[in-house]
Amino acid sequence: MDEIKLIFLLFSLIIILFGFIALPALGKGIIYYVGLLLLILTAVFIIAMNWIDAKLFSTITSLFGITFQPAKDYTINKQQNAVLKEVNGIFYATGYITANLFAYTFQEEAAPEDDEDKMINAPDTWERMVMNLNFPFKFHVLASGLDVQNIRDDLEGKRSYQEFQMSRALQNNSNEVTITDIRRKMNTIQAKIDRISQGEKPIATVMYVETTAIGVSEKAAIDALEAQVDQLKLSFSSMDVETARVIGRELYSLFNFNFSLPTEFNELAVLFDRQG
């Protein structure tokens, strides 16, 4: 949780605090206990919203059958996991899954050595995967350059901290596992610093897969989409990629990216900081 979110959370809870202060004015009757229960429920709800908002909102929209219109002719379904469009009686359902190929892109950062083999085989795996899929999909890599100096300062700070940890571990005669772990972390950080020194630019990425299914009704399109998403998850599992269905606000953001992208890194960070 970043500072801004923490400030928002604290200000939201201040209102609850005022409620608690005003509560004794209600006396000690049944109203007091109803008020107390409501305040506790509200506090729990506000705190929960900061972590499970996507699940919470999609449950509410599913229960009450609420749909959204993100753009003209488009609808986000009540489960908030698909964007629907009807064209000449044919329904198109679009869904998104995360597919972060981080270990492939930044192979040097990954500690296990067998990742190198995966990296070499990745183009073949990709080709085989594409050949076996018989429906349209898009693989997106949204990348944004980061400030080199800030990242370098940040990494040097982390390296100093690990050096301090290492000296403490050596003084305390810690076991070999702890020392190896710290050494591995230091090597990873040093590898990143070296890459920046060699002129490589640090970047932030968001990778996701978009797929569209068709059907003669809304339900048929969504059912076809579910099947396609399952097949994509299965195919991407061969690349050791963690795939999760995107729902709620993030689905809306990814849908909007088809029309316009954020123009600065800060705008992008605000959208995806909530991913947790």
Add this chain to the structure above:
Amino acid sequence: MQVSRLVGLSKSPARYTTELYVMNKDSYIQKLRERINMTENEEADLQAKDAPKAELDRVRGKLAMWRNMLDSIGTNFSFELSSYITVSAKGSKEYEASSLAQQKAKEIMSGVGSLFGVPPSIITGPDLLRFVEPEYLIPISTVTEQISKNIQEQVI
């Protein structure tokens, strides 16, 4: 390594996409349907004129050929794979935003050209819709052909 360099080409956010989409066979299917209609008319004319059997068989053979071709075209989707990069820019006027976006696109294009040795180009006009609207991802007449085939198969 090249991919790592590719995604680091732009400081501002850019989206690199590989898209597998259904080939647009709409105009080809339309042409086939027109050809079938013409041949059907030809067959009807010959029948009305009491044309020789050999001539009638020739036209029927042609009709069967075009129908088979339409069947095989409609049975399966054909796919195309495209890679493209999306950039956005802000501006107080429409032309300002679009010229800034074009400028960003040209910067990335020069980088892509030198990295992969391919001549990239800016997508303009209706082709843009192929990367935005779902009905261009799966073209409508190709889809209806496929759906009608599926229904026919289910009925049979």
